[in-house]
Amino acid sequence: MITPILARQEGWNRQPEIVPDGEGELLEVAMGPHHPSTHGVFRMDVTLDGERIIKLKPVFGYLHRNHEQLGETMSYLAIMPYTDRLDYFSSLSNNWGYALAVEKLAGIQVPERAEYLRVILAELTRIQNHASSVGFLIQDMGASGTPLMYAFKEREKILDLFESLTGSRMMCNYMRFGGCRVDTTAEWLNQARKVVAGIPAFADEFEALLTTNEILMARTQGTGILRPDLAVNAGITGPLLRASGVNYDIRKVDRYGIYDRFDFKVPLGEHGDVYDRFMLRLLELRQSVRILEQALKDIPEGPIMDPKSKIRGFRPKPGEAYGRIEAPKGELGFYVISDGTGNPYRYRVRPPSFVNLTILEDMCLGQNVADVVLILGSIDIVLGEVDR
Amino acid sequence: MKTIEEIKAAIEAAVPGAGVEIINNPSPSAQHSLLLQRETALAVAQFLRDDAELAFDYLSNVTGVDWLDKEIVEKVKVKKTVTKTVDGVEQQVEETVDETRKRVEPGYLETVYHLYSMAKKHGPLILRLRTANRTDQVELPSFTPIWRSAEFQEREIFDLYGIVYTGHPDLRRILMWEGFKDHPMRKDYVEPDDFEYEPTAHDAVAKRAQEHQAKVAAAQNGGAA
């Protein structure tokens, strides 16, 4: 429930500072950029009073690869492979987000079969992303290896599907403005059906392994609570927002692509703690399976590219467009300004992980230092997207 | 959702002297935007967030854009009095002459905000703010007190474009290191010369490559001697 904003006082959207108890000295620790639990090269400057966190300042930029600046120097099509490397766990979602923005900019329609293929690939991406992110979260808790091995076992099956369709395991570079790059075969679809049929069993096994684990419950329940009003104001999206109980899923709100044809639910959390986020990812994974089953059943025959869309020498009219999708980590938006030439004048990525980190300090204040890696793991960041 | 004209009228009714201007977007996306004045931007933003009907409680995206000085070349027809010799007699004749005039439209830095509403599930509303110029007057009001999501995104624009957000609680560089001097996303930024050129450089790169090679050769000869 979101309380009306008018009734708020100044500074309500910031966690109050914590006053040290005055016993002993404060300790400043730099966690990262080389740290096994920061999911890449990320740094947090933490001030500790004993075990308690008084202050936490995230430091970014260790993987700042100038994605946006490079985008301004190259053609619209040439940016597509770079979007793979934003959130390198879910390259196909990134492809879709960028394709959607450019299609809005140039007014291109996508054929139905391509829409179905996009949904199938994006939901497969969501499944492997959520499975691995839960695996990494448990790994950060200290369960070294085992849950991650389970997750990666399933991930490899999905990556095999990606590889046989697009030619690459991780950097798929599959979508184009107005459709997809290559058509799929009936064998591929059958193989996909087989993989999807196996996912519920994997989810059951994974849940049996984890959800009622006593250590996991003790460490994650009540840790890193995020209030829904604060989450909305800080622009949090994705599983992190829904775990706090705010019903906002762009697949339902914008109904981009053909998501209005599928019957699926948006799971919501109640407490907004780390455990809720962990459970929410597992529930979303099951909803993705539902979407996949429907999409794989209904996929029609037909072309996969809009015959009118131009791949080479693509020059949209001057103007701008903002397109967004529900990536596995939250709202992934692309903002493109065209000046009529072959390169975008401005190319901006709205990365979900980066904006979700706004709230990291607020969630960590007053918690123990050992919980920081848990809270960070529950946000599910990928540094390629945070720093771009 | 209200149309952009209705939103503009609502803003002007609520914030007197807001001076909002609609910027048309000619592309098929038809995402038109509102240009705000620097002085009243905060009040407008607060209204957009707190108005019960609009309820733009979610600021999704903050973008910096650099618009360089534009040199506009126009052909203007000018009437001039010319002294001419017609049939051996000097006469004052009025003539229309084509004249090319150059004028420089000053550049500016711009911030674009994309707003959505989570409560009402509508959007986007696009707001724009422009600085006075690109060099010394680059201050814009910060929206961080109103929407927390602007906090890191405005820091990023400060880092890469050099727009100074007044009222931002913690305006530091975010992506580049402390002590870095440039604003690398500006269109006139010159990169450090550390590129390892391919032997087959061509077009615009070929000249840069030759200059670079000359520098390397000079450094190596100097080191040997």
Next chain:
Amino acid sequence: MAVDENLKIEMGKQGVFVTTLQELYNWGRRSSVWPMNFGLACCAIEMIATTMARYDLARFGAEVFRPSPRQADLMIISGTVTKKMAPQVVRLYNQMGEPRYVIAMGACAISGGPFKQGYNVLKGIDRYIPVDVHIPGCPPRPEALLDAFITLQKKIDAQSLTGENRPRHLNPEGQGEFPVPEQGEHDLEPPSNTLVWPAPMVIR
């Protein structure tokens, strides 16, 4: 100092195992290369996939990923090294104990890769530290990383303990510390370590 192969086989038939100190020493080192738990970018995910059940890096004795550079023998530069990160990478390399090895995994670590034209991207980690094995690819497949491991093991096997070409850690004059670049106002200073990486000249 090598033992005659035929003699070795003959003695082996008699139940006697003949080897040299060098072979034994290198066998021990190459069979327990402990990599550093150090992921930079996209390639790190493929590195993790290599350690998982399907590709199983443990077959080569290298499954023990150590988070501390003090305990690691091998640094896998798995991804783009930015100019903000480069000093930390060199510092981590300096903190590793000898003998130490470096694998540059992927196009970014080798030369900057697709991000080469970026203002914040280091154009190859070998500008500051010596690299033993380069793996091309964006990202390289897990099989490619396994191949790099085998190449590294062959390299370790071929190292002689004495003489001119002995490895750095057996040479008292060998360079141990590599200078850490400073972050300047516009760029890293110096832009490269000329002792490790002389700037290439293109002859036209």
